[in-house]
Amino acid sequence: MTVRAGREFLAIPGPTTMPDEVLQAMHRPALDIYSEEMVELTQGLLRDLSRIFATKGKSYIYIANGHGAWEAVLSNVLSRGDKILVLESGRFAINWGNAAEAMGADVEVLKGDWRRAVRIGEVEERLRQDKDHKIKAILVVQVDTASGACNDIEALGKAIKATGHPALYLVDAVASLGCMPFEMDAWGIDVAMSGSQKGLMTPPGLGFCAINDRAREAHKKANMRTPYWDWSERDKAENYRIYGGTAPVHLLFALRKAIDMIDEEGLENAFLRHRLLAEAVRRAVSTWSEGQVVNFNISEAAERSNTVTTVLMGNSYRPADLQRYCKEKCGVVLGTGIGELTGQAFRIAHMGHVNAPMILGTLGVIEVGLQALGIPHGKGGVEAAIGWLGSNVPA
């Protein structure tokens, strides 16, 4: 028997739960892609994306997932043979670097490890060693969705500036934009990229990047440019060119609605909501960890992301059993451990369209699963989450 019925709940880090309003916004005919309405939709979204990235620079929208937006960034600012420095904190920056290598860049990985964020002192030291400025770009993620690490993008930006090194600072905000502070200009970021299907609550299929003047200068000399990704192609006046072809009309309707919803809540409130709900998850995980089987992947509390929590499972208990139980018996889909953590971890996403019942429900189901499967755990994880929210969400 099961206790699942109705809508399955996705607690995976993308695609995330889409609000009904966003789904409904797509339920209409397409627009004439040359119409005034279409031009206004586009211009409004480009303005709003730059506002959410917190830049005076220009944004671009691609019909692509995050991998596409990665390629957009690389191809627009790099030339074959350019040396780039990839900062490891899990899987995603490494994969971005792999794309760069396949495109002809000379990739150096600054070794990190899966249990912690990027160490800023190590980046500073590597840049100071690079006296003749061979390194053309630095690649890093704000949140690594595999490890659950959150990198301090502001402090990294300051450290890069302090070395006087001119490398471009390229930041992946796929698993963080709209969920936690991101200040492209203030933090010295040259190109930021993201996607639609995580914090932005929109179907997969849109990739974004935002660029500053330094990136535009590099773009002029870049020889990895190809027509679809090319910023200069997209700067041409005609609306059709802005998308490198036919506009993804329905995804734009969805994104428009999602951004309107974020604005209605207020970006600052959305950040606070994510912080509060993430801490509720951490209180529960911390309580469960008393059973000596489950624990946080990220060792330092300050380096744990407010959008996804990666939970290790040891003593030969299998995360897949818990995931199967939660999905098949209770209708909650947890994220799976990926990369180095395959078979060793599960992930709880708390990004985008999430609220207290979704998070408490997810935590409750996990606790039911831990009990049903006889996986040792500290009792009262959900109670700890409730205690946290009860004292931090004032009446």
Ligand SMILES: *Cc1c(COP(=O)(O)O)cnc(C)c1O
């Ligand atoms: C999901 C994700 C990506 C890749 O996005 P896709 O849409 O799956 O291509 C890149 N970076 C981070 C940090 C992500 O979480």
